[in-house]
Amino acid sequence: MSMNPHRVTSCIPRRSWSAAAAAARCVHQPGPAFHSAAAAAANFKFNPSTSAPPLRTTIVLQAALPNTFTTQPHRNLHITTAKMSTAPDASAAQQLIEKSKFLAANRAVTEHLSPTYRHIGIGSGSTVIHVVDVISKLGTTITGPMTFYPTGDQSRDLIQAAGFRLGYLSDLSPGHALDVCFDGADEVDPALNLIKGGGACLLQEKLVATAARKFVCVADSRKISNHLGTQWKKGIPIEVFPMAVPQVLGELERLGRLSAQVRSGLPGKAGACVTDNGLRIVDAVFKPLLTELPEGKQEGEEGVWTVDGLARRLIEIPGVAEHGLFYGKSGLEVESGGAQKPVAAYFGMEDGSVMVQTLENGLVKA
Numbered sequence: 001m002s003m004n005p006h007r008v009t010s011c012i013p014r015r016s017w018s019a020a021a022a023a024a025r026c027v028h029q030p031g032p033a034f035h036s037a038a039a040a041a042a043n044f045k046f047n048p049s050t051s052a053p054p055l056r057t058t059i060v061l062q063a064a065l066p067n068t069f070t071t072q073p074h075r076n077l078h079i080t081t082a083k084m085s086t087a088p089d090a091s092a093a094q095q096l097i098e099k100s101k102f103l104a105a106n107r108a109v110t111e112h113l114s115p116t117y118r119h120i121g122i123g124s125g126s127t128v129i130h131v132v133d134v135i136s137k138l139g140t141t142i143t144g145p146m147t148f149y150p151t152g153d154q155s156r157d158l159i160q161a162a163g164f165r166l167g168y169l170s171d172l173s174p175g176h177a178l179d180v181c182f183d184g185a186d187e188v189d190p191a192l193n194l195i196k197g198g199g200a201c202l203l204q205e206k207l208v209a210t211a212a213r214k215f216v217c218v219a220d221s222r223k224i225s226n227h228l229g230t231q232w233k234k235g236i237p238i239e240v241f242p243m244a245v246p247q248v249l250g251e252l253e254r255l256g257r258l259s260a261q262v263r264s265g266l267p268g269k270a271g272a273c274v275t276d277n278g279l280r281i282v283d284a285v286f287k288p289l290l291t292e293l294p295e296g297k298q299e300g301e302e303g304v305w306t307v308d309g310l311a312r313r314l315i316e317i318p319g320v321a322e323h324g325l326f327y328g329k330s331g332l333e334v335e336s337g338g339a340q341k342p343v344a345a346y347f348g349m350e351d352g353s354v355m356v357q358t359l360e361n362g363l364v365k366a
């Protein structure tokens with residue numbers, strides 16, 4: 001394979017790049033996540049009042065085989081080297097996707113983040129990097145009085161790197177709702193059911209989304225789907241207590257899964273992927289999920305499930321902490337919060353437009 005080395009040098013604080021690098025490692029999608037992280041690092045604006053000391057960071061991106069990613073301290077520099085099998089065309093396509101995510105994030109934040117809001121949930125993944133970027137561009141007059149609630153280590157690092165005030169759900173008094181939560185998704189169906197957890201974050205995401213009065217999803221066109229399981233083919237991520245993994249795998253077989261496996265931590269970590277909660281992820285592939293059961297059919301018959309039917313069944317399995325199906329009522333149907341489905345999903349399209357999907361209007365141009 002021909003080498004395509006390119007070098008980017010950024011003057012950014014060490015802390016910011018660490019956050020971006022953590023983001024890349026966390027989502028276990030080295031290609032897209034790396035580009036998002038690099039974009040976030042390159043766009044970072046040094047703010048002396050909120051940022052770490054002005055340590056300089058050199059980012060060396062060297063395109064080569066295989067996908068690897070290392071960061072090491074060197075004097076007061078952090079040298080980060082990414083080796084990626086990125087052909088020039090793939091890189092251009094990736095840039096287009098990143099741009100579309102940014103446009104969707106921009107639209108979602110513009111339409112759903114009121115300056116009067118005080119408590120904001122921040123999800124996980126490569127798209128959320130753009131959400132945080134857009135919010136930070138609003139300036140400290142608007143973001144200063146706000147508190148931001150993470151959904152995992154990556155999102156906590158993003159919040160801190162942006163200089164935002166960090167809060168935790170555990171600090172809130174009972175019944176206190178977040179104003180809004182922004183998060184990505186791996187797949188979105190017409191009823192706004194989601195698959196999440198492709199980057200091993202789902203339990204804290206569900207807690208933060210359901211703690212918000214308004215959950216807003218931000219994604220790109222690859223996530224639009226008629227049936228969950230047709231676009232995201234790696235399986236439904238299920239977060240499982242380690243000791244229960246064999247029993248959960250056995251129960252998934254009884255439920256008619258096509259395949260199921262414990263997620264590996266590679267390339268970032270040898271052995272199993274360990275979530276921010278110290279648990280494992282089992283990815284279970286089922287037949288594409290329906291939104292309604294065909295007449296005369298039962299849930300699970302011949303391995304055919306509705307989203308709601310499977311979601312309810314999975315959470316009943318002992319040892320399952322949570323699963324990546326976000327289902328049930330949408331934010332519009334549950335005014336006081338508590339919904340797993342978003343009020344709206346914003347998709348950045350390849351042509352530079354943004355589509356928005358709601359229950360009332362379906363998928364329309366934003």
Ligand SMILES: O=C[C@H](O)[C@H](O)[C@H](O)COP(=O)(O)O
Binds near residue numbers: 183
């Ligand atoms: O586990 C990760 C989260 O559920 C993400 O929100 C989801 O995987 C989407 O990630 P991305 O924005 O990187 O496609």
